[in-house]
Amino acid sequence: MALVELRNVSKIYRLGEEEIRALDDVSLDIEEGEFISIIGPSGSGKSTLMHILGCLDSPTQGTIKLDGVMIQNAGARELAAIRNRKIGFVFQFFNLLPKLNVLQNVELPMIYSGISGKERHRRALEALESVDLANRARHRPSQLSGGQQQRAAIARALVNNPRIIFADEPTGNLDSHTGDAILQLFRKLSQAGRTIVLVTHDPEIAAVTPRRIEIRDGKVATRVDLTLAGLDRVAAKGAPAL
Amino acid sequence: MKGGPVLRAPEELRHTYAQLGITLLAGMREIWAHKFRSLLTMLGIILGVSSLVAMSALVAGMEKGAKESLVAIGGLEKVRVEPQDLPVEQRHLTDQAVGITINDVYALDHSAPLIRKLSPEMRLPATLSANGKTYRPWVCVGVWPVALEMSEHTIAHGRMITELDDELARNVCVIGTATRDELWGAPEKVGREIIPLGETVYINGVPFTIVGMFQHYESEQERKARELAKLQPEPAQQQGGVARDRGRGGRRRGNFVFYLKNSTVYLPLNTVWMKFRSGVALTGFGSSFQPVGGAGGATGDPRLSSLEVKIASVDLLPEALQQARNVLMSTHKGIEDFTFRTQEDWAEQIAIFVRNARLSGGLIAGISLLVGGIGIMNIMLASISERVREIGIRKSVGAATVDIFVQILVESVVIAVLGGLAGLATSFALVNLISSFSPTENAPIVQVGSLLVAFSFSVVVGVLAGIFPAVKAARLNPIQALRYE
Numbered sequence: 001m002a003l004v005e006l007r008n009v010s011k012i013y014r015l016g017e018e019e020i021r022a023l024d025d026v027s028l029d030i031e032e033g034e035f036i037s038i039i040g041p042s043g044s045g046k047s048t049l050m051h052i053l054g055c056l057d058s059p060t061q062g063t064i065k066l067d068g069v070m071i072q073n074a075g076a077r078e079l080a081a082i083r084n085r086k087i088g089f090v091f092q093f094f095n096l097l098p099k100l101n102v103l104q105n106v107e108l109p110m111i112y113s114g115i116s117g118k119e120r121h122r123r124a125l126e127a128l129e130s131v132d133l134a135n136r137a138r139h140r141p142s143q144l145s146g147g148q149q150q151r152a153a154i155a156r157a158l159v160n161n162p163r164i165i166f167a168d169e170p171t172g173n174l175d176s177h178t179g180d181a182i183l184q185l186f187r188k189l190s191q192a193g194r195t196i197v198l199v200t201h202d203p204e205i206a207a208v209t210p211r212r213i214e215i216r217d218g219k220v221a222t223r224v225d226l227t228l229a230g231l232d233r234v235a236a237k238g239a240p241a242l
Numbered sequence: 243m244k245g246g247p248v249l250r251a252p253e254e255l256r257h258t259y260a261q262l263g264i265t266l267l268a269g270m271r272e273i274w275a276h277k278f279r280s281l282l283t284m285l286g287i288i289l290g291v292s293s294l295v296a297m298s299a300l301v302a303g304m305e306k307g308a309k310e311s312l313v314a315i316g317g318l319e320k321v322r323v324e325p326q327d328l329p330v331e332q333r334h335l336t337d338q339a340v341g342i343t344i345n346d347v348y349a350l351d352h353s354a355p356l357i358r359k360l361s362p363e364m365r366l367p368a369t370l371s372a373n374g375k376t377y378r379p380w381v382c383v384g385v386w387p388v389a390l391e392m393s394e395h396t397i398a399h400g401r402m403i404t405e406l407d408d409e410l411a412r413n414v415c416v417i418g419t420a421t422r423d424e425l426w427g428a429p430e431k432v433g434r435e436i437i438p439l440g441e442t443v444y445i446n447g448v449p450f451t452i453v454g455m456f457q458h459y460e461s462e463q464e465r466k467a468r469e470l471a472k473l474q475p476e477p478a479q480q481q482g483g484v485a486r487d488r489g490r491g492g493r494r495r496g497n498f499v500f501y502l503k504n505s506t507v508y509l510p511l512n513t514v515w516m517k518f519r520s521g522v523a524l525t526g527f528g529s530s531f532q533p534v535g536g537a538g539g540a541t542g543d544p545r546l547s548s549l550e551v552k553i554a555s556v557d558l559l560p561e562a563l564q565q566a567r568n569v570l571m572s573t574h575k576g577i578e579d580f581t582f583r584t585q586e587d588w589a590e591q592i593a594i595f596v597r598n599a600r601l602s603g604g605l606i607a608g609i610s611l612l613v614g615g616i617g618i619m620n621i622m623l624a625s626i627s628e629r630v631r632e633i634g635i636r637k638s639v640g641a642a643t644v645d646i647f648v649q650i651l652v653e654s655v656v657i658a659v660l661g662g663l664a665g666l667a668t669s670f671a672l673v674n675l676i677s678s679f680s681p682t683e684n685a686p687i688v689q690v691g692s693l694l695v696a697f698s699f700s701v702v703v704g705v706l707a708g709i710f711p712a713v714k715a716a717r718l719n720p721i722q723a724l725r726y727e
């Protein structure tokens with residue numbers, strides 16, 4: 001049994017007369033421990049897919065099973081609990097709360113799982129150490145560089161020890177050097193056994209993951225291979241930054 | 243996943259509970275981050291709470307003053323029988339109307355068991371002169387010794403008129419402190435208390451000996467002010483400021499009852515009848531009097547200005563009045579030339595006034611609180627649209643709908659509670675301010691109950707104002723919240 005099982009999922013937005021099929025009959029499995037990228041051009045439906053996978057959004061049609069739970073049968077409360085315990089999100093724009101310091105930001109998911117203050121503190125520091133940011137614990141997000149903010153966001157995604165991490169264009173807002181460091185971090189986490197889904201429009205970034213799913217116009221592209229995406233050359237170069 | 247630990251209700255509850263502290267802190271932080279805005283938002287609540295407290299304090303003060311006065315004039319059990327113009331259908335009998343006479347007193351004493359005490363009065367428009375000065379007291383009246391008890395008078399010096407004085411129609415009188423103040427000087431002016439016992443005072447030119455003096459009557463409020471003045475440094479007293487203050491204060495509306503008592507002179511009833519019968523006022527107190535020419539009217543009995551009776555108990559007031567009416571109708575041969583004046587009218591007026599004052603005060607405070615609540619709701623709605631992103635982030639890391647709901651509600655309640663506390667603090671200042679230009683001399687009384695009520699109102703307003711924004715925030719779609727940059 002795969003960690004995530006997506007079956008015939010469609011997401012349809014209606015804007016007046018117009019009907020937008022953001023996702024069109026998508027089926028896919030994600031196994032435990034996989035490092036996988038979802039790749040496709042802008043507007044192809046990657047984020048929509050990720051939000052549905054991450055229980056932030058519900059599909060118009062189709063079913064999702066996550067860690068054995070049929071998501072469409074779950075209530076809002078249960079979905080919140082699933083997001084809290086089983087899923088970690090990393091966003092392009094970091095999405096840290098500006099009024100809280102880094103440590104408090106990392107503690108945030110644990111507040112919603114009712115973990116005591118001491119334990120929260122300990123685990124948040126531990127997570128920050130794992131992303132090499134413990135020395136910035138008392139800083140506000142605005143006092144950090146983009147890369148540091150993204151590492152704080154990754155610490156936040158890790159802190160509740162989720163079953164799966166979704167990262168939506170995590171390097172989209174970073175310079176290539178910093179972006180590479182972030183990818184490096186994901187690779188390290190993957191090697192440590194984490195299940196990670198990397199969403200990107202950039203084939204070079206997708207090249208770091210062993211498995212890729214290509215999305216075009218809301219559909220899973222039938223032929224996914226490196227030659228088509230021109231990634232063989234990237235792969236041949238050995239992705240030197242990593 | 244069987245029996246997975248994802249969702250168990252008690253556990254969730256505990257989380258919500260444990261979060262409350264954090265949520266409270268976050269709320270405080272949010273308010274602190276927008277200090278000025280929060281203060282403006284609180285203003286409505288502050289005004290509402292403080293006006294509620296101040297209004298009820300004011301009303302409580304007035305009510306207390308009014309009740310004090312009511313007791314001072316003899317309480318609810320006292321009823322006045324006064325002469326009255328005949329009803330229209332009896333007008334043709336005016337010539338036969340006897341008025342209230344001493345005969346009625348005996349009849350009532352004999353045949354109206356529900357009436358416990360009777361005090362006949364002959365009011366005398368009088369000018370007193372002594373010590374080279376003259377004074378016209380408010381009340382100069384011929385009475386029986388029972389009047390002392392009836393009108394809640396207390397003799398401070400000397401004695402009350404006795405039955406012997408009355409029987410022998412002696413030229414003796416009991417005066418109040420106002421008469422003493424006017425003829426011999428007030429203690430505050432003279433520097434010592436003069437007690438003019440044994441002095442001769444001329445009442446309408448007839449010499450009388452002063453045998454007694456009432457105590458000085460004043461409201462609790464006045465007493466406190468006077469005691470405070472005594473404690474003040476000497477110079478203030480030497481300038482005579484205190485005396486002047488009191489002179490003015492004594493004539494103010496709120497203390498009229500006390501002033502009236504101080505300005506009372508008692509003479510034996512018989513003395514008035516013998517010496518002044520042609521000058522006795524035959525209408526109720528306070529109205530213009532017409533001296534009656536022929537002594538004793540149709541019957542020749544001593545005719546009274548009025549008659550005060552005390553009934554057995556307030557509960558029996560209607561029955562007692564009926565009894566008295568029956569007796570008087572028979573002595574007056576069916577001519578209804580008398581009327582009863584009860585203090586109940588007054589008590590009722592006090593009650594109505596208090597009710598109205600409470601109502602209008604409550605209305606004002608209620609409107610302020612409503613406006614305050616709308617202000618809070620408005621600011622919470624604005625703050626939500628500013629924080630769409632924050633709410634989206636919180637939801638993405640696992641905040642449930644109820645968590646967001648509680649967060650916004652707590653913020654709203656915190657604003658209201660802070661506003662409420664500030665309002666309580668302000669209310670004391672407001673009470674002081676109001677009492678400095680209060681229409682009466684009754685100091686406002688701040689009651690603990692009104693503080694509690696006002697504060698709970700502010701909390702309720704906070705909750706009510708927070709519900710709609712909280713629901714709105716909780717319902718925000720996290721995707722929309724996260725997508726927007």
Ligand SMILES: Nc1ncnc2c1ncn2[C@@H]1O[C@H](COP(=O)(O)OP(=O)(O)O)[C@@H](O)[C@H]1O
Binds near residue numbers: 013041048
């Ligand atoms: N709330 C929405 N209403 C209407 N259309 C939407 C909404 N969200 C996304 N879309 C559309 O769905 C498609 C997929 O969007 P998205 O998943 O964000 O693409 P990607 O992340 O691959 O760039 C786009 O055409 C986008 O305009």
Ligand SMILES: [Mg+2]
Binds near residue numbers: 046047048168
């Ligand atoms: Mg996207």
